[in-house]
Amino acid sequence: MAEIVKSESEGRYTPAEIEPKWQARWDSDPTLYAAEAHEIGKPKFYCIEMLPYPSGQLHMGHVRNYAIGDALARFMWMRGANVLHPMGWDAFGLPAENAALKNNTPPAEWTLANIAAMRQQMRRMGLSYDWATEVTTCLPEYYRWNQWFFLQMFKAGLAYRKKSKVNWCSECQTVLANEQVIDGKCWRHDDTLVEQRDLTQWFLRITKYADELQSGLDKMEGWPEKVRTMQRNWIGRSEGTLVDFVVAASEQSVQKIIVFTTRVDTIFGATSIQLSPEHPIAKSFAENNPVLAGQIEEMLAQQKAAREAGDLGAIEKHGVPTGKFAISPFNGELLPIWVANYILSDYGTGAIMSVPAHDERDFEFATKYGLTVRRVIAPKKATDEAPTLPFVEKDDAVLVNSGQWTGESCAEAQKHMAAFAKKNKFGMATTTYRLKDWGVSRQRYWGTPIPMVYCTNGHAGVEGNAAVDPGGVVALPESALPVLLPAQVEITQKGGSPLGRVEDFVNTTCPVCGGPALRETDTMDTFVDSSWYFYRYTDAKNSAAPFDSAKANYWFPIDQYIGGVEHAILHLIYSRFWTKVMRDLGLINNDEPAARLFTQGMVIKDGAKMSKSKGNVVSPDLMIERYGADATRMYALFAAPPDRDLEWLEEGVGGISRFLGRVYRLTTKFSEFARQQGSETVPNAAEAKLLRTLHQTIAKITEDFSGRWHFNTSIAAIMILVNEIAAAETLMDEGKISGAVIAEIFRSLTQLLAPFAPFLAAELWETVGGEGVVFRAAWPVANAELAREAEMEIPVQCNGKLVTVISVPAGSDSATIQAAALADAKVAAKMEAKTVVKVIVVPGKLVNIVVK
RNA sequence: GCCCGGAUGGUGAAAUCGGCAGACACAGCGGACUUAAAAUCCGCAGACCGCAAGGUCAUGGGGGUUCAAGUCCCCCUCCGGGCACCA
Numbered sequence: 040m041a042e043i044v045k046s047e048s049e050g051r052y053t054p055a056e057i058e059p060k061w062q063a064r065w066d067s068d069p070t071l072y073a074a075e076a077h078e079i080g081k082p083k084f085y086c087i088e089m090l091p092y093p094s095g096q097l098h099m100g101h102v103r104n105y106a107i108g109d110a111l112a113r114f115m116w117m118r119g120a121n122v123l124h125p126m127g128w129d130a131f132g133l134p135a136e137n138a139a140l141k142n143n144t145p146p147a148e149w150t151l152a153n154i155a156a157m158r159q160q161m162r163r164m165g166l167s168y169d170w171a172t173e174v175t176t177c178l179p180e181y182y183r184w185n186q187w188f189f190l191q192m193f194k195a196g197l198a199y200r201k202k203s204k205v206n207w208c209s210e211c212q213t214v215l216a217n218e219q220v221i222d223g224k225c226w227r228h229d230d231t232l233v234e235q236r237d238l239t240q241w242f243l244r245i246t247k248y249a250d251e252l253q254s255g256l257d258k259m260e261g262w263p264e265k266v267r268t269m270q271r272n273w274i275g276r277s278e279g280t281l282v283d284f285v286v287a288a289s290e291q292s293v294q295k296i297i298v299f300t301t302r303v304d305t306i307f308g309a310t311s312i313q314l315s316p317e318h319p320i321a322k323s324f325a326e327n328n329p330v331l332a333g334q335i336e337e338m339l340a341q342q343k344a345a346r347e348a349g350d351l352g353a354i355e356k357h358g359v360p361t362g363k364f365a366i367s368p369f370n371g372e373l374l375p376i377w378v379a380n381y382i383l384s385d386y387g388t389g390a391i392m393s394v395p396a397h398d399e400r401d402f403e404f405a406t407k408y409g410l411t412v413r414r415v416i417a418p419k420k421a422t423d424e425a426p427t428l429p430f431v432e433k434d435d436a437v438l439v440n441s442g443q444w445t446g447e448s449c450a451e452a453q454k455h456m457a458a459f460a461k462k463n464k465f466g467m468a469t470t471t472y473r474l475k476d477w478g479v480s481r482q483r484y485w486g487t488p489i490p491m492v493y494c495t496n497g498h499a500g501v502e503g504n505a506a507v508d509p510g511g512v513v514a515l516p517e518s519a520l521p522v523l524l525p526a527q528v529e530i531t532q533k534g535g536s537p538l539g540r541v542e543d544f545v546n547t548t549c550p551v552c553g554g555p556a557l558r559e560t561d562t563m564d565t566f567v568d569s570s571w572y573f574y575r576y577t578d579a580k581n582s583a584a585p586f587d588s589a590k591a592n593y594w595f596p597i598d599q600y601i602g603g604v605e606h607a608i609l610h611l612i613y614s615r616f617w618t619k620v621m622r623d624l625g626l627i628n629n630d631e632p633a634a635r636l637f638t639q640g641m642v643i644k645d646g647a648k649m650s651k652s653k654g655n656v657v658s659p660d661l662m663i664e665r666y667g668a669d670a671t672r673m674y675a676l677f678a679a680p681p682d683r684d685l686e687w688l689e690e691g692v693g694g695i696s697r698f699l700g701r702v703y704r705l706t707t708k709f710s711e712f713a714r715q716q717g718s719e720t721v722p723n724a725a726e727a728k729l730l731r732t733l734h735q736t737i738a739k740i741t742e743d744f745s746g747r748w749h750f751n752t753s754i755a756a757i758m759i760l761v762n763e764i765a766a767a768e769t770l771m772d773e774g775k776i777s778g779a780v781i782a783e784i785f786r787s788l789t790q791l792l793a794p795f796a797p798f799l800a801a802e803l804w805e806t807v808g809g810e811g812v813v814f815r816a817a818w819p820v821a822n823a824e825l826a827r828e829a830e831m832e833i834p835v836q837c838n839g840k841l842v843t844v845i846s847v848p849a850g851s852d853s854a855t856i857q858a859a860a861l862a863d864a865k866v867a868a869k870m871e872a873k874t875v876v877k878v879i880v881v882p883g884k885l886v887n888i889v890v891k
Numbered sequence: 892g893c894c895c896g897g898a899u900g901g902u903g904a905a906a907u908c909g910g911c912a913g914a915c916a917c918a919g920c921g922g923a924c925u926u927a928a929a930a931u932c933c934g935c936a937g938a939c940c941g942c943a944a945g946g947u948c949a950u951g952g953g954g955g956u957u958c959a960a961g962u963c964c965c966c967c968u969c970c971g972g973g974c975a976c977c978a
Contacts, residue, residue, distance in 0.1 A: 753917035834911040
């Protein structure tokens with residue numbers, strides 16, 4: 040064996056030198072992180088982290104998100120997959136306009152400068168993105184396809200205009216989608232109450248897919264249950280029955296009140312009909328009844344106020360009788376018609392049947408106004424006392440006092456009664472949703488122009504408000520795309536769409552008649568941009584189509600999508616919708632965008648989410664400067680499992696940095712041996728021990744990547760390995776560990792580190808003489824034989840309490856273990872003067888001796 | 892109100908299938924090296940009692956199942972998140 044050359048002058052670990060060196064090398068090789076041709080025959084792996092808004096600065100939440108995705112992408116490369124790992128910029132949005140106001144910089148300039156800065160930060164982090172596929176949503180080469188999709192949806196009847204109540208944020212000076220209103224406040228301004236305004240706006244018909252969006256969730260096993268639950272709640276599917284109640288003695292034509300109920304089985308217990316104050320029939324009753332009209336106005340005002348306060352539930356229930364009656368089609372009974380402030384016009388039909396005996400709210404209301412309460416549901420098992428009202432159970436309950444349905448279970452009766460209603464043409468089973476169509480118009484500048492014009496010649500058949508809509512709505516032909524966003528725009532907070540003040544933009548010609556026309560001056564919600572961006576990654580330079588279907592079909596669905604849970608309702612529902620639309624347009628084959636979704640936890644400092652307002656922001660740049668990118672990202676993976684919140688402790692980053700320094704020192708010190716291709720010999724005890732830990736570590740990390748993603752324990756395992764190598768340092772110095780073993784240990788260690796600390800791994804791979812790029816070197820395979828322990832430590836308990844730990848040869852059977860346990864001196868002492876009742880031996884785990 | 896998470900040392904956490912609770916770190920304490928400090932290395936460390944050997948108590952609380960419970964079952968508390976007069 041060669042003499043060990045000790046190098047006491049080995050260099051210190053200096054990430055500030057190592058990292059820029061490798062960063063420059065990687066930058067100069069555009070193929071390094073590029074996906075390969077589809078024909079390559081490798082399994083594909085599409086790994087994406089959610090694209091950031093280019094605010095100008097990466098924050099720790101980004102670092103954590105990208106550290107997870109980057110580790111996975113690198114691991115998959117090392118496992119031989121064809122990996123697509125792209126990055127892009129969600130570049131339209133209000134902050135650019137705010138910055139423009141503040142700094143007098145055009146939004147485009149501000150945004151592109153931020154992108155350049157953040158791209159550089161990402162490089163500094165050592166993230167493995169294929170920049171050739173970069174997507175920037177504010178560039179015409181991208182947003183022209185938003186416009187193209189909008190035209191396809193318009194043609195398909197999925198994009199339409201309507202006047203309706205919309206959410207208005209006075210701070211943003213724009214309309215918000217329902218999904219952007221959080222507890223009655225703006226998603227960007229949590230101190231700004233959202234107002235309700237009547238405006239004519241563009242909507243996308245997401246409700247057409249409500250059923251599929253809901254049912255698809257059941258099959259999405261690769262998504263967190265939490266996200267699926269949130270989406271289920273949001274879509275709010277509800278199965279029930281529509282029932283027509285005819286207004287008795289209608290003077291004019293027959294008036295029908297259509298009621299939606301999920302409990303048609305309780306209909307014999309209905310003792311009144313309650314209308315929403317906006318209900319057309321309520322309004323018709325008010326026409327000749329000024330008192331009622333005034334009361335309805337009051338209730339409308341209450342609802343508006345409550346809606347804006349974000350707490351509809353807080354309204355005190357209040358109603359007024361109209362003096363009119365409706366006929367129950369099931370028993371011909373006359374029910375008084377009321378108008379009530381707790382009935383919402385935008386859910387169900389805006390009218391309910393009130394069943395006080397079997398509904399909490401109806402009971403409260405009936406009690407307040409002294410309305411009749413009639414019991415029509417009873418527990419299946421008769422009890423001495425009737426249950427207290429309201430009795431809302433429907434399982435193990437049956438109908439009473441309900442005509443021919445008396446005695447049926449609630450579930451049976453619901454089916455039979457809906458069928459009866461349908462047969463007799465006064466109702467039917469139906470499904471309603473809480474989900475509303477997606478309002479996409481924004482009265483802002485920095486977004487995708489909507490490719491529609493209004494012809495001043497007013498083509499026939501188009502409805503519209505003349506003030507807003509001077510003429511007919513005309514879609515531009517595809518050849519007119521892109522509708523470019525004008526560069527010179529005065530940004531003010533004055534309200535109204537900024538584009539409306541750009542005359543060159545507004546005035547155009549009608550593509551149908553050639554006459555003068557006005558352009559739509561609203562822009563699209565930025566969530567349109569992010570609804571399909573990951574398809575564009577697969578063919579980012581395509582100027583003839585949003586993407587090539589063959590390419591998208593190769594890569595989709597996304598194998599792993601990683602991001603924050605804050606997008607559970609917004610981006611993650613919109614992009615599922617967009618996927619289904621694209622599928623129905625024949626562009627793609629997949630029904631869902633992502634096979635697996637992972638939502639990482641937040642980064643916390645001093646017990647609160649990092650934010651400027653709390654002053655607890657830690658800058659990634661500062662961490663990189665002090666400890667290096669490797670230590671920074673490795674800490675983000677080490678400090679907590681990825682799905683939990685992570686407390687940022689700078690001392691912890693220092694600890695990781697020291698650990699990496701130890702790895703660096705040991706590896707460089709023994710690099711001469713690591714370069715040797717030693718011949719296989721039978722390992723001695725110390726060698727076997729090192730190899731055992733190594734192969735256990737390989738097995739553990741490989742498993743962590745494929746299942747639990749608990750990278751904190753993966754990194755802990757690497758630390759254990761390094762601690763053991765350090766403990767064997769003297770033996771290595773003395774030549775008692777063969778060069779072949781040293782080579783295997785250090786090479787594998789370098790590879791195990793590669794997904795977590797890529798800069799150091801690249802440096803050490805060179806040091807140990809590894810061939811090619813470490814991120815493409817085949818991931819080490821755990822050798823079960825080498826990983827096996829020779830001896831097993833078996834705890835011995837007496838009545839469940841630990842007495843001692845014995846050591847037996849690995850693989851010993853129960854009898855051997857039991858004999859060894861009973862032979863132990865400490866065990867014998869414990870059992871003195873006692874009777875052994877039972878001995879439990881779990882091979883490989885423990886022995887428990889039960890004594891009396 | 893309904894639905895999803897979560898609660899383990901001074902701190903972040905580990906225990907993957909019911910089998911030694913606290914791996915791996917951070918902070919702390921002690922020591923080596925140093926004129927000194929930093930860096931590095933070695934060691935100690937759940938709480939309580941005890942000089943020690945050792946013992947007792949401990950995974951938010953209370954019950955239960957089991958030879959054995961952080962882990963399973965029942966009830967409760969607190970924290971985070973989602974939905975909510977949704978008929």
